[in-house]
Amino acid sequence: MKSDRALVAHLMRRAGFGATPSELDKLTMEKTYEEIVDDLVDPDRFEALDTSYIERYYGGEPVAVHVGKWLYRMANTPRPLEEKMSLFLHHIFPVAWGKSEHGHSLYTQIDMFRRVGMTDMRAILLELSRDPAMIFWLDNNENHKDEINENYGRELLELFSMGVGNYTEDDIKAASRAFTGWTFRQPLSLYPNGHYPAEFEFIEDDHDHGEKTFLGHTGNFDGGDIIDIIVRQPATARFISRHLYNFFVEDEVQVPSWNTEPPRNEDAIRELSDVFLESGGQMRPVLRTLFNSDFFKQARDLKKVKSPTELVVGVIRQTGEFSSPTPGIHQFAITTLNGSLVEGPLAIMGQRLMNPPTVEGWHTGHEWIDSGTLSERIGFVESQFEDLSKPGVREMVERAGSLDGDPAQLVDRCLDLLGGITVSENTYDSLVRYASELRGMGGGEEGAPVGVHNLLQMTASTVDYQFE
Amino acid sequence: MSRPHGLLRAGYPYLRTLGMRRVIGYPTDVGWTDDGNAxxxxxxxxxxxxxxxxxxxADLFTDDLKGFGSYGAGxxxxxxxxxxxxxxxxxxxISDEATHRITRFDPDGQFVSKFGARGDSDGEFDGPTGISFDPDGNLVVVDSKNHRIQRYTVDGEYLGGFGSHGSEPGQLDLPWGVHVDELGDIYVADWGNNRFQAFSPEGELKIAVGKLGDGEAEFDRPTGVAVDAHGDIYVSDWGNNRVQMFNSEGHYLxxxxxxxxxxxxxxxYMLTNxxxxxxxxxGRIEQEKYLRRPRSVRIDSDFRLFIPDYESYRVQIYQKDVVVLDRTQFAAPLRNPTLEVT
Structure with a gap:
């Protein structure tokens, strides 16, 4: 055993969407913890999923279909951190389908996040500023040299890079002027042939080429120059570091409070910020530092609430139901906003992927949870683990063993099989009592060990499973 | 009808477009009836x-649309x-790669029968995709995830098959479409290997054409294949958004x-929008004429070429225009190219 199983399980839950028992066997046998981190932050070591294979099976226009394809990617990618960073960027740069209803642009935006998410902040912000879905979402297509629209310029500074309190209204005006003429070519209309892609277009005649002063720098800046200045700011390093900490390590207070509430772990934010600034905003060294840090390893004992997406993808990875293309994955994402009469589990749990509520995105952490969403979460997990014919469920039940031995050891194995999760002492005692009561239950159909299956299902249905 | 000695290829003009969004949704294949319907x-x-x-x-819109079948496993x-x-x-x-079965409907679209079950034994499927009739009226079925070709009676009795997984000549990788010509030869769109292959009725490889790319005789995930009565071969080239045409020897046309x-x-519809x-x-209106992600290609006995234009909610139809040539009008094959002009 080259690495600690519980720690690697923690890493794979946070940096990816969890590991199956077989994956944990292989990782811990073959690699040290640091080697696994190196693999995660260097996704090019692994072949990317074949897009044509996904498109071969999953077709259609509704945004739920696009979300379904993304869920499939999250569940099956050999590059889990690359996909997790796509989700991270969707969280902090949220664009909603509801404004444009142009699902194609939303899906290509996620492709862009996947492409640049592991590069550097300059490339990320530049691509974000050229992205048609973002341009339309924050009205930069209406930002003309003779009629400035400050919406994108304002959010770029307030929500996407530096945070409130680190710039002035004049800086917003200067940034907005620098992004005039950054628009997109009109795509063909939905009728008669369906959506066509939108493409970035820079209209030089509509760009304000005049002198601007931004954060103390003066010049004939365009959008790229503005981003260059932004990325060099300590405030940006701190803001992005805090986002990374909030997403990967520990639930923070909600973003609007960040200018008044200090970080939960000031030292950690300082450490990440330093690497960010020293590397020029490179994401890989920052992520490598984060995952190798003591504060990350110790966060295994912190209760971080899974987002609905993390919960759903983690579950379907464990059940194995969608380990190859299978009909129905889009049903997790169906929303009434797309003309359906029903809502899928993601929507009921409060996360319509590709359709966040506002430009602030989702409020995370404990705000995911209320009595309704908790009930949905637990019911969802229980139902997903119900079917013993799902390959992952069957494997876990087989590996868990029989009820004949020590009930505590059986519970330990179930916790390990579900991704090395930990539970509270009360929960643990209850599970051990339940395992004892289940003794004596006979085999089910085809000899299936009903009792062990029930215990596994019960373990997955605990509140503790809702934490990363 | 025997195949012609040669063809004077006059052209292949565009005939017409069928459908639009809301009346046709994601067309993946197309057939036709004797009374003039697609x-x-x-x-x-x-x-x-x-x-x-x-x-x-037709001028129809949402009223009076005709069709049959629905989503589900029943x-x-x-x-x-x-x-x-x-x-x-x-x-x-109709083949269904999720339910692993072939379903037969009567001419009115009423369910008649079905056969197929998931598995990898003889007579079982894992994702049946392409289907075609052989000259004896039996069904040739592509069993895609088992990477093989199988033959059945129309009632589902297994008659035999061939094929194995791999990239060597004659092997298959997630094959998709199939067409059996009037001679019984079996043409397969070999999706994962980016080529099409033709086999004798007994499963012996006759030709294999293609590799990954976007040039002539190169493919990015070929989906469907069709062969007309002249022996010309058509392959829908999904990732390159086109259909490529070859003569019977596999020469790109x-x-x-x-x-x-x-x-x-x-x-x-557009008159009111x-x-x-x-x-x-x-917008870039020129884009509108191009194919997007074709999943099949078919040609009927009148040499009308049907291309279901998957992401554009329509079917594009071309009309082949040729004159059949006899031996006095079409020279014997040349081994070498020539600069001589006659």
């Missing part, structure tokens, strides 16, 4: 059915339908990239 097989996540549409086109339903063919009596056969004009129903018309004017 049978357009539609598939997307959570939706599957067959639209019946006049090949001469009899007469479909989940992931792939291909559709009709027999001489007008019966319709040309590509169809799409020439769509507005169908009749689309013209009627001022904003859409303005957006088309502002």
């Amino acid at each position: 049978l357009i097989l539609m598939r997307s996540e959570g939706a599957a059915s067959v639209r019946i549409w006049p090949i001469e086109d 009899d007469g339903q479909m989940v992931w339908p792939v291909q559709l063919i009709t027999d001489g009596e007008g019966h319709i056969y 040309w590509s169809f990239r799409g020439d769509a004009s507005l169908s009749r129903v689309a013209r009627n 001022a904003m859409s018309n303005r957006l088309r004017e502002m």
Whole structure:
């Protein structure tokens, strides 16, 4: 055993969407913890999923279909951190389908996040500023040299890079002027042939080429120059570091409070910020530092609430139901906003992927949870683990063993099989009592060990499973 | 009908467009009836059915649409339908790679029978995709995830098969479409290997054409294959958004990239949509004629080439225009190229 199983399980839950028992066997046998981190932050070591294979099976226009394809990617990618960073960027740069209803642009935006998410902040912000879905979402297509629209310029500074309190209204005006003429070519209309892609277009005649002063720098800046200045700011390093900490390590207070509430772990934010600034905003060294840090390893004992997406993808990875293309994955994402009469589990749990509520995105952490969403979460997990014919469920039940031995050891194995999760002492005692009561239950159909299956299902249905 | 000695290829003009968004959804294959209708097989996540549409086109919109089938796993339903063919009596056969079965409908679209079960033994499927009739009226079925070709009676009795997984000549990787010509030769779109292959009725490899790329005789995930009565071969080239055409020897002739004009129903619809018309004017209208992600190609006995234009909600149709040549009009094959002009 080259690495600690519980720690690697923690890493794979946070940096990816969890590991199956077989994956944990292989990782811990073959690699040290640091080697696994190196693999995660260097996704090019692994072949990317074949897009044509996904498109071969999953077709259609509704945004739920696009979300379904993304869920499939999250569940099956050999590059889990690359996909997790796509989700991270969707969280902090949220664009909603509801404004444009142009699902194609939303899906290509996620492709862009996947492409640049592991590069550097300059490339990320530049691509974000050229992205048609973002341009339309924050009205930069209406930002003309003779009629400035400050919406994108304002959010770029307030929500996407530096945070409130680190710039002035004049800086917003200067940034907005620098992004005039950054628009997109009109795509063909939905009728008669369906959506066509939108493409970035820079209209030089509509760009304000005049002198601007931004954060103390003066010049004939365009959008790229503005981003260059932004990325060099300590405030940006701190803001992005805090986002990374909030997403990967520990639930923070909600973003609007960040200018008044200090970080939960000031030292950690300082450490990440330093690497960010020293590397020029490179994401890989920052992520490598984060995952190798003591504060990350110790966060295994912190209760971080899974987002609905993390919960759903983690579950379907464990059940194995969608380990190859299978009909129905889009049903997790169906929303009434797309003309359906029903809502899928993601929507009921409060996360319509590709359709966040506002430009602030989702409020995370404990705000995911209320009595309704908790009930949905637990019911969802229980139902997903119900079917013993799902390959992952069957494997876990087989590996868990029989009820004949020590009930505590059986519970330990179930916790390990579900991704090395930990539970509270009360929960643990209850599970051990339940395992004892289940003794004596006979085999089910085809000899299936009903009792062990029930215990596994019960373990997955605990509140503790809702934490990363 | 025997194959001609040669052809004077006069051209391959565009004939017409069928359908638009809202009347046709994600066409994945197309067949036809004896009374002049196209049978357009539609598939997307959570939706599957067959639209019946006049090949001469129609003015219809949402009222009076004809079709059959629905999404689901029950009899007469479909989940992931792939291909559709009709027999001489007008019966319709549809493969479904999710339910692992072939379903037969009567000419009115009523369920008649089904066969197939998941597995990898003889007579079982794992994702049946392409289907075609052989000259004896039996069904040749592509068993995609088992990487093989199987033959059945129309009642589902297993008659044999061939094929194995791999990239060597004669092997298959997630094959998709199939066509059996009048000689019994079996043409397969070898999706994962980016080529098409032709086999004798006994399964011996005759030709293999293609590799990954976007040039002539190169493919990016070939999906469907069709062969006309002259022996010309058509392959829908999904990732390159085109259909490539080859002669019977596998020599590349040309590509169809799409020439769509507005169908009749689309013209009627657009007359009442001022904003859409303005957006088309502002956009790159040239894009509109091109194929997007074709999943099949079919050709009928009148040499009309049907291309279901999957992501553009329509079918594009071309009309082959040739003159058949005899031996006095078409020279014998040359081994060497020549600069001599006669």
